[in-house]
Amino acid sequence: MGLTMVEKILARATGQKKVKAGQVVEPKVSLAMSHENAALVINQFLEVYKDTGLKPRVWDPDKIAIILDHRVPAESSKTATNQKKIREFVAAQKIKKFHDIRGDEGGICHQILPESGYVLPGTVVVGTDSHTTSHGALGAFSFGIGATEMASVWALGQVLNVEVPGTIKVVARGRFPRHVLPKDFILYLIGLITAEGANFKVLEYHGPAIEHMDTSGRLTVCNMSVEAGATSGIVPPDKETLRYLKEEARVKGKIEIFGPDPDAEYEKVVEIDVSRLEPMVACPHTVDNVKPVGRVGKVKVDQIVIGSCTNGRLDDLAVAARILKGKKIARGVRMLVFPASFRIYQQALKLGYIADLVRAGAVVMNPGCGCCLGVHQGALGDGEVALSTTNRNFKGRMGNPKADVYLCSPAVAAASALTGYITDPRKGGK
């Protein structure tokens, strides 16, 4: 039997001909990403070196990326002090892939990594963030780890004791109907296989609907694969991957790509015809509580959020701007927009999307994660309802356990902003 994408990648990263699911390996890491929790990684890293007589030095400063994005600009003196500590460490260890709070190069880690050309197909990427699954969109085996595990990677350059995950093959056929987006596909899949349906597994995406999907959509799909419990989502790299890396991420030189073996062994195959999908909504308080928008009922919305690592890219902002251009969002609704990076912010400015959104009544914020996880800006009041293009609707997620969060695509979010109720963009939008 042949190898899955991730088995192939792990074989290369461990210098072996083949590895199989269930085997324990210690792959070399090509990129190790952290954000504000680097402050904790630094503590644990220094702890590793304690009483060893060795000088703490990261294994390879060029393979470490640190992006400040979770609470930017700092919401408290505690955060500011942690961010300062990170800057000092970055300077001392000569880490160059550092993205500070800046309008020319800042943004959300899961957008900065792909757009900066830091992620290459066939490599192993780890990040101290659960949505590190995103980078499977470029054909990397990319997964989230905790801070202590990252300290171990910083010291050794490899991840210790990784059990090679089994893979679920997802085949997406058909063409997306109008106003049905990659976000609807991934929400549907999570609803189908449940929040733990892919725990300890990889979701490997195939089929014409994935082949026709651009990298932005693939990033959304892989990003939310973790909401089905997946260790990683992965799309076998193809022409679109090469286009993105060359044209958008400006990667120079030859890029090697490979797919899984044709006779790879999968634990399960899930087939989805995307032409039959509708706009979907994940209702409180689990991401797998997914319904077609028409079956959610009449839900009044207090806050609309468009953006984040899941849906804050240029095409997402374009969808929203197209629906909202020349109109006004409903009174009583506040709409917050978080572009995924400042590069996207600048492109959206140039294309007029930002003006369209602001004129409609939206507030465009700086790129950041704070609102999505309820740590900075956009907290909800008691009994309030948010409709958001972000990735989680857990109780307390947007900063208040007495509030409800619904998840959807940018099209549903924008159409709902006009009416003040959760709205089907095929009816309410333009």
Place this chain on the structure above:
Amino acid sequence: MARVVLKLGDDISTDIIYPGRFMATVLPTETPQYAFADFPEFNARLKSGQVPPGSVVVAGKNFGCGSSREQAASTLKGHELVIVARNFARIFLQNAINLGLRLVVCPEIAAEEGDELEILPDKIINRTSGKEFKVEPLPKARQAIIDAGGLIPYTRQRLLEKVAARKRA
């Protein structure tokens, strides 16, 4: 014997274990104060020292789903709680083992708050209900880390071996 001090359902996220709004706090010495902060009554019991070390939290499927925040493990470790669940989400399970928080995978567990459990390597005996439940071993890849007393000592050991090998070469 260990007493069940909290019973929870399926899909308990790290946002419930350690709400995001406390994430600026990272030190394991400081995170325990925010354990289950949105369950004010239980949080108050933990903070006032009414929950003895070794007490058990029982949960359903997918405990610890969501964020990779290590605070969710360090906050529970700080109170020396034992978590018995039908299964655990991957990153939480790894964080817990890395920090030495005790987890028990028990797919059929049935227990109520106040029940007394005897936790053995291969089974849990609920002394209150008289029923027994099989315990599943933790992933084999994790055993070496448990044996070393956590990921930091394990990494330190591996680092020293690496340096020694480099010196020999």
